[in-house]
Amino acid sequence: MPAxxxxxxxxxxxxxxxxxxxxxLTLTQLSRLTGxxxxxxxxxxxxxxxxxxxxxxxxxxxxxxxxxxxxAALAPRSLGLRERAMPFLEDLVDATRQNVQLAVLDGYxxxxxxxxxxxxxxxxxxxxxxxxxxxxxxxxxVLLAHAPPxxxxxxxxxxxxxxxxxxxxxxxxxxxxxxxVRRSGVAVCDGQVELRSLSVAAPVRGSRGDVVAAxxxxxxxxxxxxxxxxxxxxxxxxxxxxxxxxxxxRPADHGGR
Amino acid sequence: MPAxxxxxxxxxxxxxxxxxxxxxLTLTQLSRLTGxxxxxxxxxxxxxxxxxxxxxxxxxxxxxxxxxxxxAALAPRSLGLRERAMPFLEDLVDATRQNVQLAVLDGYxxxxxxxxxxxxxxxxxxxxxxxxxxxxxxxxxVLLAHAPPxxxxxxxxxxxxxxxxxxxxxxxxxxxxxxxVRRSGVAVCDGQVELRSLSVAAPVRGSRGDVVAAxxxxxxxxxxxxxxxxxxxxxxxxxxxxxxxxxxxRPADHGGR
Numbered sequence: 001m002p003a004x005x006x007x008x009x010x011x012x013x014x015x016x017x018x019x020x021x022x023x024x025l026t027l028t029q030l031s032r033l034t035g036x037x038x039x040x041x042x043x044x045x046x047x048x049x050x051x052x053x054x055x056x057x058x059x060x061x062x063x064x065x066x067x068x069x070x071x072a073a074l075a076p077r078s079l080g081l082r083e084r085a086m087p088f089l090e091d092l093v094d095a096t097r098q099n100v101q102l103a104v105l106d107g108y109x110x111x112x113x114x115x116x117x118x119x120x121x122x123x124x125x126x127x128x129x130x131x132x133x134x135x136x137x138x139x140x141x142v143l144l145a146h147a148p149p150x151x152x153x154x155x156x157x158x159x160x161x162x163x164x165x166x167x168x169x170x171x172x173x174x175x176x177x178x179x180x181v182r183r184s185g186v187a188v189c190d191g192q193v194e195l196r197s198l199s200v201a202a203p204v205r206g207s208r209g210d211v212v213a214a215x216x217x218x219x220x221x222x223x224x225x226x227x228x229x230x231x232x233x234x235x236x237x238x239x240x241x242x243x244x245x246x247x248x249x250r251p252a253d254h255g256g257r
Numbered sequence: 258m259p260a261x262x263x264x265x266x267x268x269x270x271x272x273x274x275x276x277x278x279x280x281x282l283t284l285t286q287l288s289r290l291t292g293x294x295x296x297x298x299x300x301x302x303x304x305x306x307x308x309x310x311x312x313x314x315x316x317x318x319x320x321x322x323x324x325x326x327x328x329a330a331l332a333p334r335s336l337g338l339r340e341r342a343m344p345f346l347e348d349l350v351d352a353t354r355q356n357v358q359l360a361v362l363d364g365y366x367x368x369x370x371x372x373x374x375x376x377x378x379x380x381x382x383x384x385x386x387x388x389x390x391x392x393x394x395x396x397x398x399v400l401l402a403h404a405p406p407x408x409x410x411x412x413x414x415x416x417x418x419x420x421x422x423x424x425x426x427x428x429x430x431x432x433x434x435x436x437x438v439r440r441s442g443v444a445v446c447d448g449q450v451e452l453r454s455l456s457v458a459a460p461v462r463g464s465r466g467d468v469v470a471a472x473x474x475x476x477x478x479x480x481x482x483x484x485x486x487x488x489x490x491x492x493x494x495x496x497x498x499x500x501x502x503x504x505x506x507r508p509a510d511h512g513g514r
Contacts, residue, residue, distance in 0.1 A: 068325070128339075
């Protein structure tokens with residue numbers, strides 16, 4: 001990777017080098033990943049550690065620092081949203097003993113800002129702070145169905161990877177699904193991320209009535225009663241919308257647009 | 258505030274200007290808070306927005322961006338710890354219907370990395386990503402009791418602000434409390450943050466046996482049965498410690514050190 005042209009770009013590329021797969025990186029790895037000389041990496045990481053954006057135990061590898069997390073916790077689409085949503089997510093887990101997820105749209109992917117799982121619930125692949133493609137997930141289909149037209153067209157024009165044999169990879173089929181999600185107010189996504197699980201998702205609206213997030217429940221796909229989860233997911237999504245200042249009822253959430 | 262001398266310092270001071278009280282800032286406010294000229298703020302925020310470290314709706318104020326939060330979610334002392342702890346926190350809320358908190362030591366303060374509250378539980382002042390002083394809180398007293406001696410001495414030499422009439426502000430009294438916390442393995446902190454609530458806290462240990470976090474439950478201070486919460490808090494703290502790879506039993510957690 002060629003080194004970023006500005007110091008700001010270099011600082012950001014250092015931070016962006018850390019991933020869930022590689023949350024700890026040495027000076028050498030950072031130099032290789034960012035294309036910057038060791039001396040530059042050494043100087044910049046020194047400043048980042050001093051401020052608390054990075055942490056380092058003795059002479060060990062670097063990790064993201066707690067101070068950066070504190071500042072980042074102020075992102076309105078992460079913990080701000082999460083704080084308002086949390087009581088509803090907890091009620092939903094309590095009532096169903098399943099997995100509950102909250103995600104927002106970023107670029108052409110869904111970013112998971114919260115996940116709660118009851119003990120013994122089916123395993124899920126999402127991770128707080130992680131991303132999944134829009135076309136294959138319940139929350140993704142909800143977010144995509146309500147995304148600006150240019151985002152929809154872009155996603156529909158890109159290759160749609162198959163996560164399982166049941167993932168929708170054909171643009172015309174996906175277009176129909178999205179229309180259906182807008183009409184019904186929910187997305188039911190069966191075996192498209194993992195064959196063993198299905199999700200039921202509904203939109204969360206902000207104070208201007210626009211869809212700001214999607215809420216889903218993930219249950220084993222052998223549960224033939226996916227439909228039985230629709231009312232409770234829809235009710236919880238409306239509760240969160242109300243807590244965010246959305247108007248109480250919108251026809252688009254229960255048919256028609 | 259004089260402008261930071263390096264570009265890295267300037268970028269970090271821009272990010273650090275955002276606080277829970279002021280999570281949205283205009284160009285003018287950023288310029289004033291960081292001591293940088295408008296032109297510099299304009300250029301740097303442009304780069305930060307392009308990368309996703311900041312977000313801006315139309316020509317509105319700047320806010321912390323989702324991409325920064327995603328990277329920051331990799332901080333091992335925030336979401337890493339939180340992921341392992343979450344099932345135990347949920348069980349504790351389920352079992353008690355109170356507030357449960359998880360905090361880590363940073364500098365001379367406790368930083369709250371998670372908080373779960375049952376509906377109807379007593380109100381608490383902590384906030385995820387927020388800080389409270391060590392001497393006045395249950396988690397703080399646990400973290401301080403197990404902090405390096407130089408941290409303890411520094412805190413004991415600083416003024417200890419009184420959050421309520423019951424906050425311990427006398428260094429010798431605090432020293433006795435800390436010795437007691439080490440001996441008993443729990444801190445019981447009654448009415449020292451707010452008169453209406455008390456907390457019971459216990460240490461969470463990492464794989465090297467050192468105290469990496471503190472867990473607490475916050476209940477109304479008119480509950481005369483603070484002692485009845487000690488076993489459940491201690492058991493949950495041990496469960497989290499085990500999940501983090503700590504050895505199963507340590508004498509220091511149930512008397513003597």
